[in-house]
Amino acid sequence: MSAETPQRAVSNGAPDNEEDTFEKDLNEMLQDAPSLNDSCSTVQSGSPRKIATAAAAPPTTFNSNPADSSHTRPYTGPPEQEATPSEKSKKTSNSNGMTRTISSKLYPTGCFSLAATSNIPLSSPQSNGDFVPKGSVTQTAVSKIDTIRSWSLNTYKCTRQLLSEKFGKGSRTVDLELETQIEALRETQRKYCNILRLARSLTNHFYYVVQTQKALGESFSELAAKSPDLQEEFTYNSETQRTLSRNGEVLLGAMNFFTSSVNTLCNKTMEDTLLTIKQYENARLEYDAYRNDLEFAQMGPRDSNSIPKVEDAKTKFEEHKQKYESLRADVAIKLNFLEENKVKVMHKQLLLFHNAVSAYFSGNETALDATLKQFNIKLKTANSSKPSWIEQ
Structure with missing residues (x-):
């Protein structure tokens, strides 16, 4: 916004007197205006009190419109821009009856009244500025x-x-009957794990025996074709080794089924029962610990301070006692079920192992096949791989 040009209301006078009067009035108006240095120093120093005083100070005007007399205004733009100037008007008259209206506009460059407004409260009345x-x-x-x-x-x-x-x-709580059964179970698991280790070793060794018999039978068959003088002898031996390898694969199927069942019994069924036993032993230890605490609390003097402690110890003791008795009943039930399951499984597996081994070493191929059918064992042949996508 540019400054307005001084207007002359009447032009009937001497020019020199008019110019002198104009300069005199202009000097008086500038002297009455506020100091620009003070306003700039207030903004640069950052004093909030001075900024507020400078912003609230009304400008000096002579017969001016209040709407046009704003000295400063809130400004949020860059510092290079200038604020809206404050306008001042002054009406003068000289001795010749000439009247002038002088309007001046002040541009305090670099002097601003900074006002930051926000609708977000920094703190609520309940928190008083603290994090809640x-x-x-x-x-x-x-x-x-x-x-x-x-x-x-x-x-x-x-x-x-x-x-x-x-x-x-x-002192510790001891259930002699249950402790005896638990110790017997652990000893049984150790022995069955030893049987499992030996059965796996036998199966692995016998697998290599069968593979050797198969390779030997193929070698005899090749020599029978290349040796006319020994063709009959090589052919007999070749058929014998092929029969042994074929029956050996049947026996391997029975032995793998035996080791798989014993492994399930040792490492899953028995292990599940032993896990419950471990929980029972932990509950027994907690039960004895809180029982001793209750006994120690009851031995002390009875007063207003000790009675709540005794009641609290009694409550915790009853809680752990109930847990201990519940787990003890679970262990007893699982031990009975495990014994029944072990007898059924091992009766079947031991009969299978005996019949298969006896039939193989006696050369009774029919009895060996009947044993596998009796226990519903399906052999995996050498070509029994995953079916192709066409067969599917």
């Missing part, structure tokens, strides 16, 4: 702390009980 976490986060943190605290106390009590039992200073 959500209720769910707080509850989760508290629950985790409680869980860690409970686990630490339980671990400490169980470790103390275990060490006292090892050094013979603490």
Whole structure:
């Protein structure tokens, strides 16, 4: 916005007097205006109080319109731009009756009243500027702390009980009948694992025997074709080795079925029962630890401070007692089921192993095939690979 040109209302006077009066009025108006250096220094120094004072100070005007007398305004543009100038008007008259209206516009370059506005509250009345976490986060943190605290106390009590039992200073709960069955199961598992290891070793060695018999039969067959003088002898031996290798593959199928069943019994069925036994032993250790705590609390004096501790110890003792008795019943049931299952499985597998080995070494091919049919064993032939996409 450019400055307005001074207008003359009446032009009937001497030119020199008019110019002198104009310069005099202009100097008086500039003297009445606020100092630009003070405003600029206020903005540069960054004093909020001075900025607010400079922004609120009304401009000096003579017969001016209030709507046009704004000295400063909020500005958010770049510093290179200029603020809206403040306008000042002054009406003068000279001795000749001439009247002038002078309008001046001030451009305080670089002097701005900075105002930052935002509709986002920096703090709520409830938080007073402090960070307030959500209720769910707080509850989760508290629950985790409680869980860690409970686990630490339980671990400490169980470790103390275990060490006292090892050094013979603490008492432990013993179920003689159940402990005997558990020890017998562990001994049975060790023996069955040994049988499994030997059966696998026999199966691996016999596999190489069968492969050797097959290769030997092929060699005899080739020599029978190339040796006319020994053709009959080579042919007999070739057929014998082929028969042995064919029956050996049948026996290998029976032996693989035997080792697979024993492996399931040892490493799955028995292991599942032993896992329950391990849980039972941990529950027994916790039960004894809290039982000793309850006995120690009951031995102390009865007062207002000890009664709540005794009640708390009694509650935890009852909780672990119920857990211990429940797992003890589970172990007893699983031991009975395991014994019945073991008898059924091993009766079938031992009969299979005996019949297959006897039929093979006696040369009874018919009995060997009947044994596999009796136990529903299907052999995997050498060409029994995955069917092609055409056959599918």
